[in-house]
Amino acid sequence: MFVNQRLQALTYGALLSVLLGWVLHIGKDVFVPVAFGVIVVYIVSGLANLLSRIPLLAPVLTTRVRYVLSVLAIAAALAGFASLLIATIGRFVENAAQYQAVVMRLAQNIGVRFGVETEPTWTSVREYVVQRISVSQVVGSTAGVILSIAASVVLVFLYAAFLLIEQSVFAGKIDRLSKDQEGALRIRRILSSINARIGRYLALKTVLGIVVGALSLIVMKWIGLEFAAFLALLIALLNYIPYIGSVLSVAFPVIVAIAQFGDVNVVLLTLALLAVLQFANGNLLDPYLMGNSLNLSPFVIVLSLAVWTALWGIPGALLAVPFAAILVIVFSESEATRPIAILLSRDGRLSTDDD
Numbered sequence: 311m312f313v314n315q316r317l318q319a320l321t322y323g324a325l326l327s328v329l330l331g332w333v334l335h336i337g338k339d340v341f342v343p344v345a346f347g348v349i350v351v352y353i354v355s356g357l358a359n360l361l362s363r364i365p366l367l368a369p370v371l372t373t374r375v376r377y378v379l380s381v382l383a384i385a386a387a388l389a390g391f392a393s394l395l396i397a398t399i400g401r402f403v404e405n406a407a408q409y410q411a412v413v414m415r416l417a418q419n420i421g422v423r424f425g426v427e428t429e430p431t432w433t434s435v436r437e438y439v440v441q442r443i444s445v446s447q448v449v450g451s452t453a454g455v456i457l458s459i460a461a462s463v464v465l466v467f468l469y470a471a472f473l474l475i476e477q478s479v480f481a482g483k484i485d486r487l488s489k490d491q492e493g494a495l496r497i498r499r500i501l502s503s504i505n506a507r508i509g510r511y512l513a514l515k516t517v518l519g520i521v522v523g524a525l526s527l528i529v530m531k532w533i534g535l536e537f538a539a540f541l542a543l544l545i546a547l548l549n550y551i552p553y554i555g556s557v558l559s560v561a562f563p564v565i566v567a568i569a570q571f572g573d574v575n576v577v578l579l580t581l582a583l584l585a586v587l588q589f590a591n592g593n594l595l596d597p598y599l600m601g602n603s604l605n606l607s608p609f610v611i612v613l614s615l616a617v618w619t620a621l622w623g624i625p626g627a628l629l630a631v632p633f634a635a636i637l638v639i640v641f642s643e644s645e646a647t648r649p650i651a652i653l654l655s656r657d658g659r660l661s662t663d664d665d
Contacts, residue, residue, distance in 0.1 A: 347469030398540040519546035556588040
């Protein structure tokens with residue numbers, strides 16, 4: 311009887327998971343901005359708390375002023391990123407012919423080295439590409455993507471603004487969710503644990519991203535790589551994506567080095583230095599700063615990354631680790647799902663074991 315009940319529970323759980331995954335996938339245009347709105351709230355709250363710890367500013371700035379300054383700081387950062395992106399695209403378009411010539415010369419040299427009889431020429435490649443790509447379509451799709459991103463950013467900030475307004479009354483709503491005082495306290499404990507862990511994770515990952523991005527900027531400036539500032543910012547953002555982010559952080563600068571220099575030695579130097587930097591981040595900086603803050607199994611991180619990327623694409627990859635951590639926290643609060651939380655954790659020890 312017990313086995314049948316457990317099997318029935320597992321079947322219902324599997325069906326519920328499939329249904330939930332289907333809903334999340336078809337509703338990603340709605341759920342993704344909401345999820346990033348929550349992340350923005352975490353960042354704003356973290357900045358506001360940081361301002362409250364500055365001795366000279368804390369007595370002067372009220373809570374509302376601290377939040378306003380935090381929002382303005384994020385808006386300024388986004389404006390700076392947009393300006394850098396536009397400048398990067400402009401420089402790339404301006405130097406596109408030069409990059410094309412360098413890449414073709416490198417391809418010809420490689421062809422000669424490996425004994426390819428027919429060397430490719432830019433004329434033949436251009437004719438091949440032009441026959442298959444419409445410039446107007448490329449320009450139109452690029453403009454559409456930019457407008458879509460801009461609309462998404464505005465929507466994220468709207469959600470974040472309303473969530474910040476809700477913060478003042480959220481505690482009272484939690485108390486009214488359950489007539490049982492113990493139930494309300496339990497919900498509060500779960501939310502407090504989620505806020506603490508996710509907030510700490512985002513703060514540490516941001517610090518790591520800044521450090522790795524700054525070191526990468528120094529390396530790329532020393533090599534003489536173009537778009538170094540934009541690539542450094544991209545590396546800092548990719549730091550939020552586990553494992554795959556490190557690979558992409560090396561791949562993008564290497565591609566730029568190929569297009570800019572066309573020299574195998576410079577390309578290999580770029581690859582080696584940035585790979586060493588990412589290796590040091592993954593094996594020294596990240597473990598030292600992050601420690602076991604989220605208590606997640608590496609396999610669970612990879613699995614969560616695969617699942618959320620399949621559901622939401624790149625936004626899912628950015629949110630995969632926080633979502634996995636939230637699942638562990640929620641599952642650990644119920645005796646029925648506690649074994650799942652233990653399996654998802656790194657060492658089988660949960661924070662509630664110390665309570």
